[in-house]
Amino acid sequence: MTDSRESMEFDVVIVGGGPAGLAAAIRLKQRAAAAGREVSVCLLEKGAEIGAHILSGAVIDPVALNALIPDWRQKGAPLDTPVTEDRFHYLTETRAFRIPNVLMPPLMSNHGMEIASLSNLCRWLGGQAEALGVEIYPGFPAADILYEDGAVAGVVSGDFGVAKDGHHKDTYTPGMELRAKYTLFAEGARGHLTKRLIERFGLGRGVQKYGIGLKELWEIDPAKHQRGLVEHTMGWPLDNRTGGGSFLYHWGEQLCAIGMVIHLDYKNPNLSPFDEFQRFKLHPLIRPMLEGGKRINYGARVVSEGGFQSVPKLTFPGGALIGCGAGFMNVPRIKGTHNAMASAMLAADGAFDALGAGGTLEAYETAYRTSAVYRELKLVRNVKPLWSRFGTVPGVALGGLDMWTNQLFGVSLFGTLAHAREDADTLVPAKDSPPIAYPRPDGVLTFDRLSGVYLSGTNHEEDQPVHLLLTEPSLPVRVNLPKYNEPAQRYCPAGVYEIVEGRFQINAPNCVHCKTCDIKDPSHNITWVAPEGGGGPRYSNM
Structure with a gap:
């Protein structure tokens, strides 16, 4: 390293302040207190504060929270809206067809779940962790990985005060080495360090699949508000x-x-x-509910959808992968928080035991394979592959049938189906694809990207290196534009990418850290890395 860096030593360093990272930190401190031992735990979070970068629907299964903090209600956890009604619809352009709940596999029921803001829950979990003695450093992204003798030995936090052209500004401060006996990576879906670890240690076991989640928070007319209502649709648009x-x-x-x-x-x-989401709000089922209301927040984030057959090997020398970075989301339930937290608790138990014995974290891998997380993902393992192969109507029907047979008889009709291709490789040339005409935003129910970016609170230091790296700068115009009409202009939900006067322009300050570009670019040409600490969205109630 060219700069002299300060160094700090911990027993465990955790990268990421989402539900998994915080659950791991809390569990470690709980185990230490119960054993009368001291265990030093440090957690790094790239957002300006805990919860600033956390985005989810969210209907939360409290099973993992019950196990981690049984008295969470008494301690004031921000979960106060239990689900009171579940509805499922299939949409055509003008109609909505209710799917009877009795046809849905039992695991799809949201009875006993809580509707909440995951960003608010993480803020509360952060307070619980700090009360136990966890050292939390918000605004400090992990920018690099430390290795010693082939094992992970910690991470390096990002530098501050580097200008766009690479020179050091007056405010320059080099990142710090945070060394640990064990490092847990809880970066969420498509973490930039997690991606490197999977490659370096050969952890991948199958193709990972992703979806982009777009969300708005609305204040609606009180007369139309049905507290506790959960509604899901598929089909149009x-x-x-x-x-x-x-x-x-x-x-x-x-x-x-x-x-x-x-x-x-x-x-x-x-x-x-983004535009599919906007026109969805014009459907006759949706428009009346939003009319008279006000959009108050917006955000976007990718989710891991590969499921059971895409979960990588979870451990490597010196550390482990936890949470959605490892891909524990249940696709048909659209839920991952409980599994992320449960995996983190398993890893924390493994790390705590290893600290005492001086061993590896392999016990975490073993524990996962006998856990409720493993069993749940195995039940739904074919839903996503069937959907991808056969489309929405037949694919979802076959997936539902497979869930029923799995849940009732422990037998799958299809075995375990593999995912065929990475998401970047599925686009067909623009000349072979129908154009899509999207309605212009009306500023009342539908909006443009930049107004959403504004509501997300996204902000970056303008004079810093671009954190969206092109492996080959000429590819967007030379290959992607003529072949695919440069899809980055459309798949990005924040207006980061444009073709301006024949050149590819990156508006990096707009980035909401969704990671879509790192996944969907058909030339595999864009790499997302962490920008200067504290940048990005500042979600509230999301």
Whole structure:
């Protein structure tokens, strides 16, 4: 390293302040207190504060929280809207067909779940962790990995005060080495260090799949608010070959979380996930509920959808992968928080025991394979592959049948289906794809990208290196533009990428850290890395 860096030593360093990272930190401190031992735990979070970068629907299964903090209600956890009604619809352009709940596999029921803001829950978990003695450093992204003798020995936090051209400004401060006996990576879906670890240690076991989740938070007319209502749809505005669906969750006082998840294995390069979400709100089922209301927040984030057959090997010398970075989301349930936290608790137990014995974290891998997380993901393992192969109507029907046979008889009709291709490789040329005409935003129910970026609170230091790296700068114009009409202009939900006077322009300050570009670029040419600490969105109630 060219700069002299300060160094700090911990027993465990955790990268990421989402539900998994915080659950691991809390569990470690709980185990230490119970054993009368001292265990030093440090948690790094790239957002300006805990919760600033956390985005989810969210209907939360409290099973993991019950195990971690049984008295969470008494301690004031921000979960106060239990689900009171579940609805499922299939949409055509003008109609909505209710799917009877009795046809849904039992695991799809949201009875006993809580509608909440995951960003608020993480803020509360952060307070619980700090009260136990966890050292939390918000605004400090992990920028690099430390290795010693072939094992992970910690991470390096990002530098501050580097100008766009690479020179050191007056405010320059080099990042710090945070060394640990064990390092847990809880970066969420498509973490930039997690991606490198999977490659370096050969952890991958199958193709990982992703979806982009877009969400708005609305204050709606009190007369239309049905506290505790959970509503999911599939179908229009997506065609049968494009996977995805929507959610509407009524919670709190007059709040409605409305969003859409679109699978990133879509084929048409003319598709814009952001604009599909906007026109979804014009459907006769949705428009009346939003009319008279006000959009108050917006965000986007990718989710891991590969499931059971895509979970990588979880451990490597010196550390482990936890949470959604390892891909524990249950696709049909659209839930991952409980599994992320449960995996983190298993890893924390493994790390605590290893600290005492001086061993490896392999016990975490073993524990996962006998856990409820493993069993749950195995039950739904074929839903995503069937959806991708056969489209929405037949694919979801076959997936539902497979869930029923799995849940009732422990038998799958299809074995374990593999995912065929990475999402970047599914686009077909623009000349072979139908154009899609999207309605102009009206500024009342539908909006443009930049107004959403504003509501997300996204802000970056302007004079810093671009954190969206092109392996080959000429590819967007030389290859992607003529072949695919440069899809980055449409798949990015924040207006980061444009073709301006024949050149590829990157508006990096707009980035909401969704990671879609790192996944969907058909030339595998864009790499997302962490920008200067504290940049990005500042989500509230998301």
